[in-house]
Amino acid sequence: MVEVSLERVTKRFGRVVALDQVSLVFEDGKFTALLGPSGSGKTTLLYIIAGIYKPTSGRIYFGGEDVTDLPPNKRNVGLVFQNYALYPHMTVYDNIAFPLRLRKLPESKIDRKVREVAKMLRIEELLDRYPSQLSGGQQQRVALARALVKEPTVLLLDEPLSNLDALLRVSIRAELKRLQKDLGITTIYVTHDQAEALSMADTVVVIDRGRVQQVDTPQNIYNRPRNLFVATFIGSPPANVLYARLTEKNPSLACVEVNKARFCFEGERAARLSRLGGEEVVLAFRPERARLGTEPRSDMLSIPAEVYVVETLGRENVVTLVVGASMVKVVTPPSQVPRLGESYYVLVDPRDVMLFDPVTELNIDYIEA
Amino acid sequence: MRPRVNPALFFLLPALTLIAVFYVVPLALSIYIGFTPLRNWNIAGGYLSQVTLENYERLFHMVMYDPDIGKVVATTVVFTVVTLAVNVLGGLALALTMYLMDLSGRELSLGFRTLWMLPRMTPIAVYSLMWYYFFLPGEEGILNSIAMRLGLIDEPVNWGNDPDLLPYGAWAILVVVNGLVGVSFGMVVFYAALRSIPREQIVAARVDGASTLHLVLYILIPQLRWHITYVTVWQLLSLLTTYAHIFLLVEWGAVDEFWGSNWALYVFNKAFALGESDQGLAAAAATILVLIGAGLGVLALRLMGFGRMMAEPRGEV
Ligand SMILES: Nc1ncnc2c1ncn2[C@@H]1O[C@H](COP(=O)(O)OP(=O)(O)OP(=O)(O)O)[C@@H](O)[C@H]1O
Ligand SMILES: [Mg+2]
Numbered sequence: 113m114v115e116v117s118l119e120r121v122t123k124r125f126g127r128v129v130a131l132d133q134v135s136l137v138f139e140d141g142k143f144t145a146l147l148g149p150s151g152s153g154k155t156t157l158l159y160i161i162a163g164i165y166k167p168t169s170g171r172i173y174f175g176g177e178d179v180t181d182l183p184p185n186k187r188n189v190g191l192v193f194q195n196y197a198l199y200p201h202m203t204v205y206d207n208i209a210f211p212l213r214l215r216k217l218p219e220s221k222i223d224r225k226v227r228e229v230a231k232m233l234r235i236e237e238l239l240d241r242y243p244s245q246l247s248g249g250q251q252q253r254v255a256l257a258r259a260l261v262k263e264p265t266v267l268l269l270d271e272p273l274s275n276l277d278a279l280l281r282v283s284i285r286a287e288l289k290r291l292q293k294d295l296g297i298t299t300i301y302v303t304h305d306q307a308e309a310l311s312m313a314d315t316v317v318v319i320d321r322g323r324v325q326q327v328d329t330p331q332n333i334y335n336r337p338r339n340l341f342v343a344t345f346i347g348s349p350p351a352n353v354l355y356a357r358l359t360e361k362n363p364s365l366a367c368v369e370v371n372k373a374r375f376c377f378e379g380e381r382a383a384r385l386s387r388l389g390g391e392e393v394v395l396a397f398r399p400e401r402a403r404l405g406t407e408p409r410s411d412m413l414s415i416p417a418e419v420y421v422v423e424t425l426g427r428e429n430v431v432t433l434v435v436g437a438s439m440v441k442v443v444t445p446p447s448q449v450p451r452l453g454e455s456y457y458v459l460v461d462p463r464d465v466m467l468f469d470p471v472t473e474l475n476i477d478y479i480e481a
Numbered sequence: 482m483r484p485r486v487n488p489a490l491f492f493l494l495p496a497l498t499l500i501a502v503f504y505v506v507p508l509a510l511s512i513y514i515g516f517t518p519l520r521n522w523n524i525a526g527g528y529l530s531q532v533t534l535e536n537y538e539r540l541f542h543m544v545m546y547d548p549d550i551g552k553v554v555a556t557t558v559v560f561t562v563v564t565l566a567v568n569v570l571g572g573l574a575l576a577l578t579m580y581l582m583d584l585s586g587r588e589l590s591l592g593f594r595t596l597w598m599l600p601r602m603t604p605i606a607v608y609s610l611m612w613y614y615f616f617l618p619g620e621e622g623i624l625n626s627i628a629m630r631l632g633l634i635d636e637p638v639n640w641g642n643d644p645d646l647l648p649y650g651a652w653a654i655l656v657v658v659n660g661l662v663g664v665s666f667g668m669v670v671f672y673a674a675l676r677s678i679p680r681e682q683i684v685a686a687r688v689d690g691a692s693t694l695h696l697v698l699y700i701l702i703p704q705l706r707w708h709i710t711y712v713t714v715w716q717l718l719s720l721l722t723t724y725a726h727i728f729l730l731v732e733w734g735a736v737d738e739f740w741g742s743n744w745a746l747y748v749f750n751k752a753f754a755l756g757e758s759d760q761g762l763a764a765a766a767a768t769i770l771v772l773i774g775a776g777l778g779v780l781a782l783r784l785m786g787f788g789r790m791m792a793e794p795r796g797e798v
Contacts, residue, residue: 162688185690197681201703210699211689258689 113298114175114265115140116161121170123156123322130156132322134170138266138315141296143289145303145313149345153322154302158268161300162189174265185214187266190259190297194271196251198243204230204254205239211262229261232291249280256288260295267292267299274304285312306346310334318342336466340473343396343466349430351396351466352440354415358393361386368393371436375413377462384476385467393476394468400443401464404431404456413465414457415440419450433458508771515765521758528761536765552739553747556648560655560743561720567660568716569709572667577697579668580675584683597668600661609729612658616640616735641736648740655741658726663719667712674708675701710785714778721774724749744770 116138123131130153138144146154159165161172163184171180179187198207205226212222230236233253243251252272259267272288273281289312292299303309309316310330318325318333318341326338337343343351360367360376366385367376377385385393395413408414417433417440429444433456442458450456467476515536519528543550575597582589600608615623618639625637641651678701686700702709724746730736731746742750748770752763 159684162684164684164687184687185692189688191685191688193681193685195679195681197679197685199682199686199700201706210686214690214695258685262689 113141113296115173116266116298116300117173118157118161119171119173121157121160121167121172123153123160123165124168129322131160131167134319134322134324136317136324136327138298138300140175140298142314143292143299143301143312144315144317145301145309146317146319147303147306147309147345148319150304151321152319154319155270156322157319158191158270158300158302161266162191162268163187188262188264189266189268190262190264191268192252192255192259192270192272194274196243196248196255196275198251198254198258200243202242203239204235204241204243204246207243207254208239208257208261211258215262225261226257229257232260233257248275249284252276252284264297267297269299269301271302271304273308281308288312306348310346318345320345336475336477338475338478340394340396340468340475343468343475347398349399349441351398352402354395354435354438354440355470356393356395358385358388358391361388368395370395371415371417373408373413373415373457375462381462381467381476384479387479388469388476390470392470394470394473396466396468397460397464399430399441400428401460402440402442403459404442404444404448404450405459406456408457409459411462413460413462415460417456417458419452419454419456422450422452424449511764512768513764514760515768517761519760519764522760536762539762540765540769549739550747552648553742553744556652556655556740557721557743557745559648559652560659561717563652563656564659564663564720565713565716567656568663568720569667569713571660571664572669572712573671573702573705573709575664575668576671576675577701579672580701581693581697583676594668594672597665601665605725606729608662609658609726609733612654613730613733613735616654618642641730641741642734647737651736651741654730654736655727655743658730659720659723662726663716666716670708670712671705674705678704706785710782713785714781717781718774718778721745721770721777 118134118136121131121134122129134153134157146157148154156165160167163179163182163186167180171178173179174187198204199210202210208226208229209222212225217225226239227236230239233256235250235253235257238246238250238254243254246254252275256272269288273284276284285308301309301312310333313330315327316330316333317327320341326333326342328336328338333342333346337346337351340353344353354370356368356370358366359369359374363383363386365376365378366382367374368385369375376382397413405414408416415435417435419431420434420439421432423430423432424446426446428446429449431442431444431450433440433442435458440458444450468474469476469479472479514529516532516534517529518531518533518535544554575593579593582593603611617623617625618637618641620626620629620637622637622640624640625634628634629637638646639650640646641654643650682700683696686696691699722745724743727736727741727743727746728749731738731741735741744766748763748766751766752758752760
């Protein structure tokens with residue numbers, strides 16, 4: 113098992129810049145989730161690690177070894193696709209044996225390894241079937257077996273569960289996580305599904321338009337997004353964003369005003385706010401960290417708002433409110449079902465308020481003094 | 482209430498009528514004429530009412546003892562087999578080349594494809610004329626002038642008729658001319674089939690350690706199996722019955738009359754030759770050709786497991 117690192121990797125397809133100066137370290141034996149919207153360059157990144165694409169510039173290292181110019185067969189990576197990509201003309205057994213046969217292993221050894229991995233993934237009774245005779249979940253296990261039978265040093269998974277139904281996804285998710293821990297393979301897992309990323313990964317990498325936005329623990333990605341993109345991409349529903357005016361800019365006391373609600377920050381926050389260039393700041397907070405109250409509170413950001421839509425989800429309600437020209441969402445307990453048109457105060461603890469520079473969109477907590 | 486006649490029949494009727502009028506009726510007529518001594522289109526002469534096996538006896542006798550007919554039979558076999566191989570293997574090679582070019586991101590393939598379609602798009606007479614000039618016996622023949630300029634030969638060669646080169650000279654010309662026409666068919670079918678293979682399979686094979694040769698042998702060609710079957714059978718049948726290019730080459734004297742004729746052309750000449758023509762014999766010869774074609778077609782489908790392709794999938798899907 114190895115550590116995989118990328119050094120200023122850029123990949124261009126004609127005029128499209130799929131990856132832009134990506135530098136990343138995937139730690140040895142760790143499970144890293146790669147999260148990003150469609151077209152952000154996730155698959156390209158995996159293909160570059162697998163050796164399918166050559167980077168336009170930059171280097172790739174496995175452990176200490178520079179593998180940038182090595183072809184895929186010299187890298188020993190396992191790759192699993194969203195559409196499984198099994199060879200339709202081969203039986204399950206032959207699919208799994210294929211990489212070993214290319215390595216010219218003796219047939220007895222191949223047989224042993226194929227049966228071993230089939231047992232681990234509980235597909236022994238499927239070995240004689242063809243891919244077209246398998247369900248989606250079974251096909252995905254076969255694809256995983258084919259990737260694991262090589263005993264790869266790096267396992268790359270490109271949205272492996274997206275074609276499965278929700279229940280199956282949750283159960284395979286847990287198995288996959290367990291398997292990865294048992295085998296200790298450095299794993300990079302591409303997904304659209306943030307619940308998947310946050311629940312499975314040791315580290316989450318958020319990527320957008322070919323650029324790395326944040327590399328952090330799931331907790332920090334969620335609680336301390338580095339920029340506005342991460343804040344609004346992560347979470348369901350994602351963070352609320354409001355533009356506020358900076359009315360007071362003292363290093364010891366900085367005040368913001370949004371929709372006639374005024375709130376003052378002290379200490380570190382005030383110092384950081386006071387260093388902002390303009391007269392504006394972007395406020396963001398998570399819907400589940402806000403409450404609805406009938407009265408403003410002096411120790412909380414209290415924004416007057418009017419109920420616009422209420423979605424009752426059983427376990428909770430998602431309330432959409434109008435704040436000036438914007439909308440915000442607040443998650444309320446099932447007991448609290450506001451009525452349309454009612455006026456409330458959206459209450460947010462200042463520690464749950466995230467502040468961003470409107471120009472760079474960086475979280476002010478991350479701006480170096 | 483269930484209709485007594487399947488309503489699908491109503492929709493099929495126009496097509497079925499066309500097939501009946503232009504295919505089934507002529508086929509039946511042709512088979513029947515093969516059992517009559519019809520000659521010189523003398524339909525009113527009462528020949529059509531005399532049913533006889535004479536044509537088949539004569540054909541058998543000719544094949545056994547007439548050296549010219551022996552040449553035609555040999556030419557038919559060699560021409561069909563070799564051209565078929567050129568068509569299928571050539572089409573496969575071209576399709577794989579283009580597909581691999583696409584994979585490596587080179588944008589040559591469209592022009593390349595069009596180039597190989599040209600022989601099929603060119604009118605038969607124009608295309609044949611081009612080859613006629615190419616193989617022309619005199620110094621002005623293209624092949625001759627190139628070969629002489631390169632110093633390969635001193636005297637111009639009569640490629641299709643020189644007794645020293647027969648039968649191979651004539652056969653080579655037939656194979657080249659027809660092979661290039663047929664190759665684009667396989668190419669288009671195989672290329673389309675290759676393009677429909679999901680890209681991820683190719684990536685998976687590469688990651689599994691496959692070289693380009695492995696990819697071709699273990700992933701691409703096995704998935705073309707049914708397409709290869711289809712193209713082989715289709716081309717076999719069309720090569721057995723083709724004669725247009727060959728007719729012109731023989732007519733213009735580019736190839737020997739017998740070493741350059743296949744069975745289909747022989748049938749055509751027998752039936753439609755100016756002066757003495759023998760429709761009864763031609764029809765009998767054509768019937769034999771149809772039987773051979775059908776037999777070979779069925780055999781080829783059997784050998785390549787067509788039945789399994791059409792079978793219902795097993796297990797849950
Ligand atoms: N082979 C290629 N040729 C040209 N452009 C490409 C190629 N592969 C990817 N791109 C472009 O590069 C960008 C990144 O694509 P990529 O497939 O890596 O996205 P992704 O993050 O995997 O998206 P998705 O979540 O939809 O799978 C896209 O703009 C895409 O159009
Ligand atoms: Mg992708």
